[in-house]
Amino acid sequence: MAHVLVVTLNPALDLSIQLPQLEPGAVNRARSSHLAAAGKGLNVARVLVALGHRVTLSGFLGADNDTAFVQACQLDGIEDASLRLPGETRINAKLAEDDGRVTDINGPGIEVSEAALAELSTDLVARCETASPAAVVVTGSLPPGVTPEALAALIQALKTSGVPVWVDTSGPALASALAVLPHAAKPNEQELADWAGEPLTDASTQLDAARRLHAAGVEESILSLGAEGVLWISRRGEWQAIPPRVEVRNTVGAGDTLLAAMLHGVIADLSPQETLRQATALAAEAVRHVGVGDPHASDFQQLRQQTSVSRCGEAHVGRGV
Structure with a gap:
């Protein structure tokens, strides 16, 4: 169908743990556990591919542990266009209980410099102008070094290309994003x-x-x-x-x-x-x-x-x- 560009600035490896009931301060025995490439951007990309679209996934990844993301993109048919930074992509622990309650323990993410953010922004705008995707999805939390104001500037730059920008984030990042009207x-x-x-x-x-x-x-x-x-x-x-x-x-x-x-x-x-x-x-x-x-x-x-x-x-x- 269509081509969609998905941007996730703060991806994660998800350690998913299933257990009957979480007991804080006690030893909890998991029913199962699984470590995999994840994050809101990859989730969105996977659904769009399953619905028949061609997806390019961009953002930042830690160069030291990107294997799971490379394999996930290859397996799901997603184009990997993420910028690699020195260090490791964060790990998020997700504790899922039998009653449906989920406790998230999220890592902060890799420090992103102004130069790295500028490089990514330039690349994304160029992709919008040359590939003309049907939409750009900007999703997830912000890594250290990327302020809500910087996110708003990125969204504004993407909007100038004429491509519709869809946003899913939270807190001050969402407030700044809504201020520039995605x-x-x-x-x-x-x-x-x-x-x-x-x-x-x-x-x-x-x-x-x-x-x-x-x-x-x-x-x-x-x-x-x-x-x-x-x-x-x-x-x-x-x-x-x-x-x-x-x-x-x-x-x-x-x-x-x-x-x-x-x-x-x-x-x-x-x-x-x-x-x-x-x-x-x-x-x-x-x-x-x-x-x-x-x-x-x-x-x-x-x-x-x-x-x-x-x-x-x-x-x-x-x-x-």
Whole structure:
């Protein structure tokens, strides 16, 4: 289908540990553990590839332990364009309990110099101008040395190429990113409340804040509400989705799955109903296991049919296509 450029400034090797229940201060015995290349950018890239797109993954990697990322990109058919820096890519520990609770212990990341960030920015803008990707996704946290203001400058530089910029980050980084009005953003409830400057106590205040974000200039305003669903405000209208009930095993990767699937629907010019239905169902599929959503899961079509989509303020009158 389309070519998408995904940028992850602070990737990680994920040490995923599954255990019945975490007991702080005690010896915990894991049911399983797995170390693999991960991070929000790789998650988004994997979903986009699974949905049929060609993906270039860029950002920073530690030169001393990049083997897992090289192998992951080769296995998944992702073009590896990350800039290598001296040192090691961070390791994030993810402790997943049987009740679905996940405890993240994240490393800080490699120190990024101004020169390295400038080199990456120049390369990304050049790729936008020469390859004309359908979109650029900037996702994840910031490594040491990259300030929220520097992220905003990077997004602004990418916007000048004319390529839509989709953003998924948090905290001060998200605040700075929203200030320069990316094409799309996917905050959760607390992140949108921080931007709006007030708590979002009910569906009405959630919808109002999402509308305000869109009115401010973020064309695709996507509010992720977890098990309560998704709000999507854009020129296509105001839409809401309620996911099917599934057994939650691990929520890591669900938000990345949602973002990638929403982008897929937009660039594939699907109807807003089908875009939101597919993205919400795929995010629900993701929480059933470790990793991102699998659009080829044997029961994915059933999950789609069990996902309710309607215009905001309307009753949910049915599920399915």
